[in-house]
Amino acid sequence: MVRVPKEANEVAELLIEFYLDHKRRFHATAKDHGLTIQQAAALWNLPLGQGLAMSALADILMCDASNVTGIVDKLEARGLARRGQGEDRRVKVLTLTPEGEALRLEMHARMVAPPAWLLKLSRDDQRTLRDILRRALETDEPDEKT
Amino acid sequence: MVRVPKEANEVAELLIEFYLDHKRRFHATAKDHGLTIQQAAALWNLPLGQGLAMSALADILMCDASNVTGIVDKLEARGLARRGQGEDRRVKVLTLTPEGEALRLEMHARMVAPPAWLLKLSRDDQRTLRDILRRALETDEPDEKT
DNA sequence: TATTGTTATACTCTATAACTATA
DNA sequence: TATAGTTATAGAGTATAACAATA
Numbered sequence: 001m002v003r004v005p006k007e008a009n010e011v012a013e014l015l016i017e018f019y020l021d022h023k024r025r026f027h028a029t030a031k032d033h034g035l036t037i038q039q040a041a042a043l044w045n046l047p048l049g050q051g052l053a054m055s056a057l058a059d060i061l062m063c064d065a066s067n068v069t070g071i072v073d074k075l076e077a078r079g080l081a082r083r084g085q086g087e088d089r090r091v092k093v094l095t096l097t098p099e100g101e102a103l104r105l106e107m108h109a110r111m112v113a114p115p116a117w118l119l120k121l122s123r124d125d126q127r128t129l130r131d132i133l134r135r136a137l138e139t140d141e142p143d144e145k146t
Numbered sequence: 147m148v149r150v151p152k153e154a155n156e157v158a159e160l161l162i163e164f165y166l167d168h169k170r171r172f173h174a175t176a177k178d179h180g181l182t183i184q185q186a187a188a189l190w191n192l193p194l195g196q197g198l199a200m201s202a203l204a205d206i207l208m209c210d211a212s213n214v215t216g217i218v219d220k221l222e223a224r225g226l227a228r229r230g231q232g233e234d235r236r237v238k239v240l241t242l243t244p245e246g247e248a249l250r251l252e253m254h255a256r257m258v259a260p261p262a263w264l265l266k267l268s269r270d271d272q273r274t275l276r277d278i279l280r281r282a283l284e285t286d287e288p289d290e291k292t
Numbered sequence: 293t294a295t296t297g298t299t300a301t302a303c304t305c306t307a308t309a310a311c312t313a314t315a
Numbered sequence: 316t317a318t319a320g321t322t323a324t325a326g327a328g329t330a331t332a333a334c335a336a337t338a
Contacts, residue, residue, distance in 0.1 A: 008260035009258050012261070015164065019169070022165040037304095063307085088314080132274060237295095
């Protein structure tokens with residue numbers, strides 16, 4: 001029997017609204033760049049300086065590896081990403097093209113632009129919110145059970 | 147030239163992680179109940195005591211009305227929702243069945259269960275976070291420009 | 293005429309299974 | 316054998332356009 005503080009439930013409830021707001025903004029961002037959600041999510045997760053294996057991208061997108069083939073096909077067709085050879089010659093390593101990097105940065109800049117609700121908060125609230133969220137991520141280390 | 151406080155950008159950046167966490171949990175919740183994301187989202191948005199027009203649901207789901215037909219078909223086939231007649235006889239009013247209400251409440255309870263990162267915060271941080279998020283929603287009134 | 297919901301169509305996302313080429 | 320990626324397939328989500336019923 002674990003006791004959950006009332007405040008935690010209330011926060012979780014409130015976060016649903018912010019989730020929906022973020023989702024709407026991400027969909028709009030993808031659409032404005034002529035990308036589907038998954039194409040945008042794939043681009044979003046390709047690292048800037050280095051490559052990423054197809055299977056790693058599948059893990060990140062939480063979908064089967066077979067789907068990544070088609071998604072990456074489209075990114076490649078648009079000149080946003082490229083498939084290269086890995087050391088292990090079974091592995092294909094994805095890298096962003098300059099165009100892909102530019103688009104990824106553009107999307108990122110837009111998603112990091114604070115939405116109206118955030119700008120309406122006092123500078124003090126913004127700072128406090130940032131600090132608490134940072135603490136939440138810091139303490140959220142991988143479990144070291146067993 | 148609008149000046150955006152650095153803190154606001156930092157918060158927006160941090161929120162991406164929490165968005166992804168929430169998304170993972172919603173997907174898992176839907177899957178565990180044998181629902182697709184859109185079916186779960188539809189169910190989630192049907193009000194408890196009252197009805198909702200198909201077109202209103204389409205607005206909420208941010209998709210074309212034509213898609214709602216198929217999604218609601220599946221909810222109806224599983225006995226979770228029903229189509230009824232509106233006063234305007236062009237309108238079909240969706241209502242939850244008792245089974246639909248139960249499932250909706252179950253999903254809601256699971257999504258309101260605080261994730262690990264939230265429980266790891268101090269009670270004080272939880273309270274502060276709640277208060278700031280509430281302020282953010284309060285001040286987020288519809289624009290009254292023009 | 294305009295609106296609500298449906299149908300038809302075409303494209304995308306998704307998981308499963310079978311295949312290939314490596315290891 | 317096992318693994319990385321592809322292909323084939325089938326079910327579901329998506330937008331567009333055309334349609335029926337109603338307003």
